[in-house]
Every structure is written in structure tokens, then in C-alpha cells.
Amino acid sequence: MAVYTEVSDAELASFIASYGLGELLSFKGIAEGVENTNYIVHTSTGPFILTIYEKRVEVSDLPFYLGLMEHLAENGVTCPTPVRNAEGENLSQLSGRPAALVTFLEGFWVRQPTAAHCGHVGRALAEMHRGGEGFAIRRANALGLNGWRPLYDKFAPDANGIVPDLAPLIEGELDYLEANWPRGLPEGVIHADLFPDNVFFIGDELSGLIDFYFACNDALAYDIAVCLNAWCFEKDGAFNITKGRALLRGYESVRPLTDAERTAMPTLARGAATRFLLTRAYDWLNTPKDALVSPKNPMEYVRKLRFHQGVSSIAEYGLGDSAQ
Numbered sequence: 506m507a508v509y510t511e512v513s514d515a516e517l518a519s520f521i522a523s524y525g526l527g528e529l530l531s532f533k534g535i536a537e538g539v540e541n542t543n544y545i546v547h548t549s550t551g552p553f554i555l556t557i558y559e560k561r562v563e564v565s566d567l568p569f570y571l572g573l574m575e576h577l578a579e580n581g582v583t584c585p586t587p588v589r590n591a592e593g594e595n596l597s598q599l600s601g602r603p604a605a606l607v608t609f610l611e612g613f614w615v616r617q618p619t620a621a622h623c624g625h626v627g628r629a630l631a632e633m634h635r636g637g638e639g640f641a642i643r644r645a646n647a648l649g650l651n652g653w654r655p656l657y658d659k660f661a662p663d664a665n666g667i668v669p670d671l672a673p674l675i676e677g678e679l680d681y682l683e684a685n686w687p688r689g690l691p692e693g694v695i696h697a698d699l700f701p702d703n704v705f706f707i708g709d710e711l712s713g714l715i716d717f718y719f720a721c722n723d724a725l726a727y728d729i730a731v732c733l734n735a736w737c738f739e740k741d742g743a744f745n746i747t748k749g750r751a752l753l754r755g756y757e758s759v760r761p762l763t764d765a766e767r768t769a770m771p772t773l774a775r776g777a778a779t780r781f782l783l784t785r786a787y788d789w790l791n792t793p794k795d796a797l798v799s800p801k802n803p804m805e806y807v808r809k810l811r812f813h814q815g816v817s818s819i820a821e822y823g824l825g826d827s828a829q
């Protein structure tokens with residue numbers, strides 16, 4: 506259960522009072538999520554999510570994340586909107602940590618996405634990319650190309666303890682990515698972690714996107730590569746072409762890809778697989794046995810990386826004509 510910071514009734518009541526949202530009716534810690542502490546808070550004016558930011562979030566990045574959610578909401582993207590307190594601030598303090606209150610989004614995430622879900626996600630991703638245009642604050646991707654080798658160096662001596670030959674796999678891949686990473690692709694604000702648990706649906710309709718705490722400025726098509734990995738592989742490790750085509754078609758119904766983005770997709774997919782392999786491998790080795798949450802399995806991303814290493818063009822995925 507990911508409630509790292511326990512809040513007393515009195516602290517919460519005075520915190521909520523500063524927002525002028527009516528009477529505090531109830532609050533409860535949310536078990537899901539690994540990065541931050543989240544509470545669902547009911548007041549007489551409705552439900553809200555209270556997030557207390559834990560150690561992995563850089564406090565200096567919070568104005569970017571909160572400002573981005575406000576900017577996206579103003580531009581028609583359904584996502585949590587930060588609430589401003591009586592002082593007009595969207596960022597506050599609770600139990601000695603930075604904290605924010607955001608609007609509650611109805612819906613729930615799908616455990617077994619279908620091609621139709623993938624189509625909705627592709628479309629919503631492109632709408633988010635469009636909605637992010639004009640956002641004034643910038644944030645570099647701390648987990649982009651330049652961040653991968655330093656992260657690997659932190660656990661390199663132990664990598665083969667996860668699975669034999671993981672070290673040469675990662676080292677060879679980092680060499681490849683550093684030599685071949687596409688430059689000059691269209692850039693903008695990307696979500697960078699749009700996994701199924703960050704997309705809510707009501708029935709078959711997408712009801713909103715959450716968890717913008719990896720968002721940053723980077724190549725837009727890299728965000729698609731993250732989603733292809735997160736949404737379009739089956740439990741047995743097979744890439745599902747139908748889901749991949751649906752995701753790209755949904756995306757391109759809003760923002761068609763350039764030729765350079767299509768050409769770059771296999772390398773972007775390798776990079777996206779490497780990024781999640783690295784963070785999962787690091788967490789696998791560094792999460793204490795008695796931690797509140799279990800680390801995610803890095804092997805899933807070893808398999809995805811190996812799959813992409815065997816692909817040299819978007820057509821080889823079966824995605825060459827997604828827009829038609």
C-alpha cells in the first residue's frame with residue numbers, strides 16, 4: 506500500500522479548510538501507485554485527490570507538473586486539475602512535505618486492453634501532444650538518452666544477478682542508442698509514462714489521463730514508442746499488430762506522423778524499452794524486501810527490447826500503412 510506519509514485527521518481538516526471546498530466528509534489512503542502518497546478526500550462539494558510528493562519527485566519540477574495539468578485541462582485534455590487554495594497557490598505543504606489537491610477523475614484502468622482501447626489511447630496521446638503546445642515551462646527528460654547510462658552505472662556490477670547476460674545486453678544497447686538516436690524529430694510536451702494504469706475508461710470510452718509526474722519536453726514520437734511497448738504486447742511477449750495499428754491510427758487521426766518519425770520508430774521503441782528496463786532493473790535491485798510496493802519485473806522489458814532489436818523498419822512491425 507503506497508501511503509508513505511500518514512496524515513492526522515486534524516492536519517488534513519485544516520489543510521482542506523484552506524481550499525474553501527466545504528466540509529471534510531471523509532478521506533482514505535489509496536493503495537495503488539508507487540511514487541507518491543495519494544488520498545481520496547470527500548468534501549461537501551465533491552471528491553478530490555490529495556497527493557503528497559515523496560522523495561523521488563524533485564520539488565523544483567512541481568510547478569511544471571501542476572502547471573501542465575492546468576494548461577492541458579484549459580486546452581480540452583481531460584486530466585486532474587490542480588485546485589488553488591485561498592492564497593491562489595496550487596502547491597502547498599502537508600506533514601512537512603509538498604502536497605497538492607487535484608480534481609477526481611471518474612473511471613478505472615483496464616487490465617486487459619483491446620485494440621479499441623489502444624485506438625482511444627493513441628488518439629488521446631495525440632490530443633495531449635496538441636494540448637501541450639504553448640505551455641511556457643520546460644522540463645528536460647531526466648530519463649531520456651543522456652540519463653540512461655548514468656542510471657545503468659548505478660547497478661552495472663549487479664546486473665547479471667537479475668538474469669545472466671543482462672550487462673552485455675544493456676551495454677550493447679546503450680552503445681547502439683548513443684550512436685543512432687534520432688535527432689531533429691518534432692518535439693513537445695510528452696507524458697512519458699502513459700501505461701494502462703494511467704489511462705481511465707468508463708465502459709469503452711476513455712475518461713481521462715493521470716500521473717503526469719514523468720512529463721517533460723522530448724520527441725513526440727518517443728511517447729508513441731512508450732505506448733506501443735506498454736499497450737500492444739500480449740502477456741506471452743508477442744507484439745499484437747492489430748493493437749499497434751489501432752494505436753497508430755488513433756494517434757494519426759489527430760496528428761499524422763512525419764516520414765522521419767516513421768523511420769525512427771524501431772530505434773525509439775528500443776530506447777523506450779531500455780528506459781523501462783533500466784528503471785525496473787534498478788528498482789528490482791534496490792527495493793527493500795519489506796517495502797510497501799513490489800518492484801515491477803524487468804524481464805518483461807528484456808523481452809520487448811530483444812524483440813525490437815530484430816526489427817529495422819516500421820513496416821516490419823506490420824505498421825507501415827497505419828494511416829490508411
Ligand SMILES: Nc1ncnc2c1ncn2[C@@H]1O[C@H](COP(=O)(O)OP(=O)(O)OP(=O)(O)O)[C@@H](O)[C@H]1O
Pocket residue numbers: 507535537538539540541542543554585607608609610611702703715716717718
Ligand atoms: N485525479 C485522480 N482521480 C481519480 N483517481 C486518481 C487520481 N489520481 C490518482 N488516482 C488514483 O491513485 C492511484 C495512484 O495514482 P498515480 O498513478 O498518480 O500514483 P503514483 O504514486 O504517481 O504512481 P505510479 O507512478 O506508480 O503510477 C491511481 O491508480 C488512481 O487509482
Ligand SMILES: N[C@@H](CCO)C(=O)O
Pocket residue numbers: 539698700781784785801
Ligand atoms: N510505468 C512504470 C512504473 C511507474 O512509472 C513501469 O511500468 O515500469
